[in-house]
Amino acid sequence: MINYLTVLFSISVVYLAVTERYRVYSRLLAIQGIILFGITFAELTDLKWYTLLFVASETLIFKALVVPYMLNRIILRTNVFKVHTNALSGFYSLILIILSLLASIFMANTLKNPQINTVFFTIAFFTLFAGLIIIVTHKLIISHLIGFLVLENSSFIFSMAVGNEMPMLINIGILLDIFVGVLILGFFGMKLKPNINELSLLKD
Amino acid sequence: MYLNSFFIFSVLLSVLILLFRNKSVTKFIIITYGLIHLAFSIHSWTNLGKTDLGYFTYDHTALTFLTLLSVIVAAVIWHGLIYVAEDDARKYNIYHISLIALVTSISGAYLSNNLVALWIFAEATTLAVAGLIYHDRTVSSLEATWKYIFLSSVGVAIAFIGILFISMTMKGSGFVDLSFASISAASPNANPLYLKIAFLFIFVGFGTKMEIFPMHTVGIDANSVAPSPIGALISTGLVNMGFVTLFRVYGSLSDSVISAWMNRILIIVGLLSLLTAAGYMLKAKHLKRMLAYSTLENMGLVSIALGIGGRSHYAAILLLIMHSLIKSGLFLQMNQLYRALGTVKLDESGRYLKIFPAGAVVLIVGSICVMALPPSGLFYTELIIFRELVRGGNWFVIITSAFLLCCIIYAMTVRIMHVVFSPARSESTNITKEKISPWETLSQFLFFAVVIILCFYQPPYLKDVINQIVENLF
Numbered sequence: 001m002i003n004y005l006t007v008l009f010s011i012s013v014v015y016l017a018v019t020e021r022y023r024v025y026s027r028l029l030a031i032q033g034i035i036l037f038g039i040t041f042a043e044l045t046d047l048k049w050y051t052l053l054f055v056a057s058e059t060l061i062f063k064a065l066v067v068p069y070m071l072n073r074i075i076l077r078t079n080v081f082k083v084h085t086n087a088l089s090g091f092y093s094l095i096l097i098i099l100s101l102l103a104s105i106f107m108a109n110t111l112k113n114p115q116i117n118t119v120f121f122t123i124a125f126f127t128l129f130a131g132l133i134i135i136v137t138h139k140l141i142i143s144h145l146i147g148f149l150v151l152e153n154s155s156f157i158f159s160m161a162v163g164n165e166m167p168m169l170i171n172i173g174i175l176l177d178i179f180v181g182v183l184i185l186g187f188f189g190m191k192l193k194p195n196i197n198e199l200s201l202l203k204d
Numbered sequence: 205m206y207l208n209s210f211f212i213f214s215v216l217l218s219v220l221i222l223l224f225r226n227k228s229v230t231k232f233i234i235i236t237y238g239l240i241h242l243a244f245s246i247h248s249w250t251n252l253g254k255t256d257l258g259y260f261t262y263d264h265t266a267l268t269f270l271t272l273l274s275v276i277v278a279a280v281i282w283h284g285l286i287y288v289a290e291d292d293a294r295k296y297n298i299y300h301i302s303l304i305a306l307v308t309s310i311s312g313a314y315l316s317n318n319l320v321a322l323w324i325f326a327e328a329t330t331l332a333v334a335g336l337i338y339h340d341r342t343v344s345s346l347e348a349t350w351k352y353i354f355l356s357s358v359g360v361a362i363a364f365i366g367i368l369f370i371s372m373t374m375k376g377s378g379f380v381d382l383s384f385a386s387i388s389a390a391s392p393n394a395n396p397l398y399l400k401i402a403f404l405f406i407f408v409g410f411g412t413k414m415e416i417f418p419m420h421t422v423g424i425d426a427n428s429v430a431p432s433p434i435g436a437l438i439s440t441g442l443v444n445m446g447f448v449t450l451f452r453v454y455g456s457l458s459d460s461v462i463s464a465w466m467n468r469i470l471i472i473v474g475l476l477s478l479l480t481a482a483g484y485m486l487k488a489k490h491l492k493r494m495l496a497y498s499t500l501e502n503m504g505l506v507s508i509a510l511g512i513g514g515r516s517h518y519a520a521i522l523l524l525i526m527h528s529l530i531k532s533g534l535f536l537q538m539n540q541l542y543r544a545l546g547t548v549k550l551d552e553s554g555r556y557l558k559i560f561p562a563g564a565v566v567l568i569v570g571s572i573c574v575m576a577l578p579p580s581g582l583f584y585t586e587l588i589i590f591r592e593l594v595r596g597g598n599w600f601v602i603i604t605s606a607f608l609l610c611c612i613i614y615a616m617t618v619r620i621m622h623v624v625f626s627p628a629r630s631e632s633t634n635i636t637k638e639k640i641s642p643w644e645t646l647s648q649f650l651f652f653a654v655v656i657i658l659c660f661y662q663p664p665y666l667k668d669v670i671n672q673i674v675e676n677l678f
Contacts, residue, residue: 111397115375128365135358144354151361158368166371166380172320176364179327179357 002042006123009035009157010101013123013130016150017097018090020083025146026071032153033064043120044163044170051167058174059156066181067149074142088137096137100129116161124161127154152176207256207315210244213237214308218301227296231285234300238274238281241307245274259383261317264672269314269448272525273441276532277307279647283536284433286644288339295339299431302335306437313445319367319382322449323360326413329442330356337430348429355422356412363409369402384456391460399462406453407469414446415439415496416503417477424484427496432539435492439499439535440528447506447524454510455677470511471601477504478608485615491548492538494619495531498574501612502527502582508605509589512596517674519588522662526581526655527574533648534570537563540645541623543638550619554628562642564624569652571620575613581658 009032016028037059044052075081088096104125108118131151135144159173217233217240224230248270251262260266284303288296309332313325330353338349370387373394379386391399408419415423423443427435454466481501488494502523509520538548544560545553557564576582586609593602658666 111401113372113395113398116372141350148354148357148361151358155361155364155368158365162368162371162375166382168320169368169371169382172324172364175324175327176361179331179360 002039003119005035005038005042006119009039010123010126013127013150014094014097014101016146017130017133018093020090022071022075022081022083022142022146026068026075029071029146029149029153030064030068033059033062033067036063036153036156039157039160040163043160044167047163047167051171055163055167055170055174058177062174062177062181063153063156067177070181071142071146078142080140080142083138083140083143093133093137096133097130100133101126104129120157120161124154124157127151127157130154149180152180206244206247206251207260210240210311211308213240214304218304221297221301221304225293225297227293230293230297230300234281234285234303237304237307238278241277241311242274244311245271255317256315259318259321260312260315262315263317264669264676265448265451266314268521268525268669268673269444270311272444272528273307273310273314276437276440276528279532279536279651280433280437282647283436283539283644284431287431287433287539295341298335299339302332303434303437306332306336307441310441310445314448317383317385319370319384319387319453322452323363323367326363326410326445326449327360329413329445330360333426333430333434333438333442336434337426339431339434340429342429345429348425352422352426355419359409359412359419359422361409363406366402366405366407366409369398369405373398373402384452387453387456388459391457394460396461399457399460400465403453403457403462403466403469407450407473410446410449410453411473412446413442414450414503415443415499416446416507417473417480417500420477420480420500420503423499424493424496427499427535428490428492432492432535432537432542435495435538436532436535439496440532443499443503444524444528447503451510451677458677467511467513470507471598474504474506474508474511475601475604475608477501477507478605478612482608482611482615485612488615488619489550491541491550491553491619491623492535494550494616495534495538495574498612498616499527499531501609502531502574505586505589505605508601509585509592512589512592512598514592514595516589516592517677518670519585519592521670521673522658523582523585523589526585526658529651529655530570530573530580530582533566533651534574537566537570537645537648540640541567544640545628546637550622551629552631553623554626556624559637560640562645563640566645566648566652567620567624570648571616573652573655575616576609577613579656579659581655584659 012028012032012035016025019025037056040056040059044055104122107125108121111121112118127150131147131154134147134150138144155176156173159169163170217237221230221233248262248267252267253262255261288299306329309325309328313322316322316325334349334353337352338345367382371382374390377390377393379390411419412422423438427439430438457466477500481497481504485494485497488497506520506523509516509523540560540563541556542548544563545556547553556567573580573582576586590602
């Protein structure tokens, strides 16, 4: 079960890296939230029921509902539906993402450890790279934000590796999610237009 | 117990500001908070070695930086009250609530004996600082705030992954908490590859707070746009928090097999920081950005000093203490310079000695101090660092860093001399210039006086405390 979910998650990461429509980004992030909910239930079997419920509801409420909802609102408010024309094209993004998948497999195998699930490691590294690729290759602020959300999903998967022994770390991951919520609501609720692509007033 | 009271007081005072929404009451509250913080810092020395609330320990490192923070916060509060005097009640109150949140978070981070607790406080500082950077509500402040929040968030996420790697190395070792003592005990038997990855992630992640290469940009923009008193706090208290984090992680992993590798990384990052600082300072056209790059330079030196080891560790701590005093003084001066000249841009500044002599003297003395020229105390610390480098035969590091420091001294001298003596190259667009009381420079002169005295005489108690910090590292 867990292997199916992780493979499904990695497919969503590939799709996320190559897509060009913000609505698709929003839906994919929601899907990732639901998959992470499933992974949480399948993996964190040693946790007390209330901790598990808290972690799982966090993935469902924050990752699968709140964040995509806020993204959709931003998309509607700004009327920006596609990534910037100067962003890296889907083809090159696909090549980059495949290379990062290979790098992730290599790294996870190098770090092979009997106590750590290698599949988790591979997916976590892959998601980390994907998040960084989205941040680096896109122009608009909203894309950077999506890259950060992907990066944050990566840290959530990493935390699964030690979740049974240190549930506190998973809770800290949740704190990061809430932090992101504040970031999006607080900042976009202010005056920054997420569709602007030039933040160049401050330079040397 | 005392820490609990301090946290409760901090929250209570913030709530009172929210409830009253009156500038006079806020002024009274923020002064009270400054006094409470000072009293808490001083009283904490009586609890040396004790643990509070499970996650906080009053050790030498924490208490030294906490006391330093109290001193800087006193000046920051005073100058902050002048800075926001004309603001409306809403901005005034948000500023002070954010200030309380920031100082409390930094204090919590200093005292944390657990990596996760420290990480939480580091994350809290990001939110608090964001409110302060955005204080002026300009397009530049909006840009700086966005960049700060985004890069810091990426930084804390990366640092979190680093923490997870450390926790993975502890799996099966019997330790289930991430206190620095547990990490230190588990690290000798931990997987070195995992430790290396963890150190790199944590170093890069918390580098946003320490304003060190490659995450230094976050601090440069924030310092150049934030209100000057906040710039003083960011480039000292917050930077020191970043250092304390890296210092504790470095200390916890120093018994492991990656110790020598960590030292090499620290030296490389230190050199790259110096290189970046020198390059940008040579073309700096904004005085606050120049000061921010000077912070990068000093953090580079601290990183090199940590990497060399031996007596340099002592120099690194002393350097941080003195840098905090100098840099806060210089940033506080920037607000007076802005009020006197109507700008902090290099081309639009000039004849400062004629316009505000006391401020010009502060600028000259402060720049001499920060450039580590005698009689600055920083000269003494850099002397120790270079002596240790010579002793270790690190000739490449010696030549490179000496050359880069010369470039920095040249860049800074030319700019400061221009502002103080030469006429402005172009007219400032801001015509609102103020008359400033020379008494406002008092705190800056006091800070610089301490730094100069420390060049010739370091009190035995201070020496003991720094030696204890260094001893506790291993």
